[in-house]
Amino acid sequence: MSLVTGLSGGGAAAPKTRRSGGARPPAATARRRGGRRPPGRRNLQGWLFSTPFLVLFGVFMLFPIVATLWMSFTDFGVRNVRRPLEAEFVGLGNYAKLLGDETFRTALFNTAYFVVVGVPLTIVLGLLVALLLNNGIDRARTFFRVGFYAPVVTSIVAVAVVWRFVLDPSDGLVAGLAAELGMKAPDFLGSETWAMPSLILMAVWRNLGTVMVLFIAGLQAIPTEVREAARLDGAGAWHELRRVTVPLLRPTMLYATVITTIGYLNVFEEPFVMTQGGPSNATLTVSLDMYREGFNFFHMGYASAMAYVLFVVIMGITVLQLRLLKDNTR
Template identity: 40%
Template sequence: MARRQQRPGLLFVLPAIVLFGLFFAYPLIASLWQSFFATRGGTTTFVGVDQYARLFSDPLIAKSLGTAAILLVIQVPLMMCLAVGLAYLLNQSWLKFRTGFRVLYFLPAVTTLVAYSVVFRVMLATDGGAVNQIIGLLGVAPIDWLNNETWARVALIASITWRWTGYNMVIILAGLQAIPEELYEAARIDGAGRWAIFSKIVLPQLRPVLLFTGVTSTIGALQLFDENFILTGGGPNNATLTPVLYLYEVGFRQFDFGYASAIAWLLVILTAVISLIQFRLTREKP
């Protein structure tokens, strides 16, 4: 009887299982298998772990991982701090037009990646770009945003932060609204100030939300492709080259799918390790 009762449920989940197998499990296993092969002269041969050994001697891998590290160290913390600050501000009862501000800050998250990247590319153009025109009014010389290594990274960080801060803000705001009002009242009765309430009540209560947004932001930084592909194409001098963009270059321009699969699995391992570290660092102490 128990098996008979389970059959309808299995039938309902069967489409999801089939889709998961076709579009996630099979490509994952196939890419791992392909990473052990190389195609030379039209012939595919088994090379073992040679593709993975090649990763350690590839300067572009190091360059792309360096860009990803810059994003993880600078862009992700900057975006998280802005998201927490905006969410905390928009959660205050004294603030007027809170709904309008929430919609305004969330609007970038609903724009398409390609559209906003193109807009930023036009705005950051060296000649005639809106940003250079504005800073020119202040007496600042035009900046070659997209053709200078340092400024290209700054432009990339600014564009990503603009796009995703509102998205994380909404998630953190939902976490703030789930904090019981009694905790705030008890803290005020005990004489706690605003900073004490924020550091001793708000942040600890937001730990699961911050963990979620931190992990997803980390994954997004490691998988960055659209913005730098459109803004700079990975340049100048590979200054904004990311692992996924390099994977695209290797797989779909050089047609070296074995090595591209090895790069993909390198990303899988890095993402898992960094996410595990974040889980360990943010978990509640017993």
């Protein structure tokens, strides 16, 4: 299509190059047979194309990463927002304080709870839905896929506001259903026992679609011959799933598990909107604790230490997962 136009347009439109900026006179390169450029110029061009990204990366990612580390060793407080360099160096003081911080320990526990229950649920349900939609259903496939994926594209905040009402003990959807069945629903978000499971349920509901799409793509990459061979060898549906499909889905499963875990370790919006970390810190997560310390109390040095602890935990778990789930058969 545009392949041809692009090619033939190349010569004819060459004079335009100057106007589009950054290009050398066309004649200069035309003389050089084979169109090879000297290495110096090639390097320059590569770096010119990289510049915008690298500048933005340097200012808005690399600098903050280093600055967070520096801040975590200082008593950076609200007055330092105006005079950052006057923050006092406190060494490992913030980290030492974290060790004895009861609230932070609760936040760590809650985040672990969220991840340990939420990730397997999301992965297993996502796999089941993918299998159902890929193998079990041939009509209206797109319709079902769109439906299961829809929560992924919506704003977490809006969805959390909706779920808060869905779980409302007096006027909510679940309470209404329970009433129709003659039961009484608990006050989900107001109970220390039920608040966290409710948030997990919502997260599973919202992230199921991503995992499903990944698994469907993975399933479609499995050659039909492999499955047919298994079937000819007399493998039942369960056996085929367990011995053929799931092992072949391993790379997909690894990727899905890693991204879901990273996402869940950073969980913030759900407790922020639905419970504000309550009741009595039952849904306070590390991110929420960090946000509060940093932006409600302006203990920014202390919050930076939290951010780094979370970061190290995330890196550690990711590396561990890559090791454990790696394909050892090759």
